[in-house]
Amino acid sequence: MVTQTAGKTKKVNIIAKKSSSITQNKIPRYIECQSDGVIIHPGKEFISIDNLKQKSSDFDEFLSNIKAQETEYLIVAIRPDGVEIFKEIREVIESKNIDIGYEPINQDWELTIK
Numbered sequence: 611m612v613t614q615t616a617g618k619t620k621k622v623n624i625i626a627k628k629s630s631s632i633t634q635n636k637i638p639r640y641i642e643c644q645s646d647g648v649i650i651h652p653g654k655e656f657i658s659i660d661n662l663k664q665k666s667s668d669f670d671e672f673l674s675n676i677k678a679q680e681t682e683y684l685i686v687a688i689r690p691d692g693v694e695i696f697k698e699i700r701e702v703i704e705s706k707n708i709d710i711g712y713e714p715i716n717q718d719w720e721l722t723i724k
Contacts, residue, residue: 636683636709639676640723643692648699651723659695669699673706683709690717 640651647658650672661667676682684703688696696712703710715721 636681638685638711639682640685640687642687642689642721643696643699644689645691645695648692648695651721662695662699670702673703673708676708677706684711686710686712687721688712688714690714 642649642651647656647662648669649656655668657667657669657672662669664670676684686696686700700710700712
C-alpha cells in the first residue's frame with residue numbers, strides 16, 4: 611500500500627498490507643529499483659548493477675538470508691528508470707521461491723519505509 615503527502619517534495623510511504631494469506635505471517639523487507647542498481651531499506655544500502663550481475667553478489671547474499679528465514683518476503687518499489695533492473699531481479703527472486711510484491715513509484719518521490 612502506498613500513501614503520499616502533499617507539498618513541494620512528495621513523500622511516499624510503503625506500508626505492507628496484511629491481507630494476503632501467503633504473507634500474513636511474514637515480515638516484509640523492502641528494496642527500491644533504480645537505473646543503476648537497488649537500495650535495500652531501511653539502511654539504504656546501495657547495490658550497483660555491476661554487483662547484481664555477479665554470482666555471489668551482496669544482493670544474492672541478501673536474498674539467501676531472506677530465503678533461509680522463511681519468515682520474510684520482499685516488497686519492491688520501482689522507479690520509472692528501474693523497470694529493467696526490476697525485470698532482472700524479479701526472475702532471480704522468483705527462482706528462489708521468495709514471495710514478492712511490488713509498487714511503481716514516481717522518480718521524484720522521496721521514499722520512506724514504515
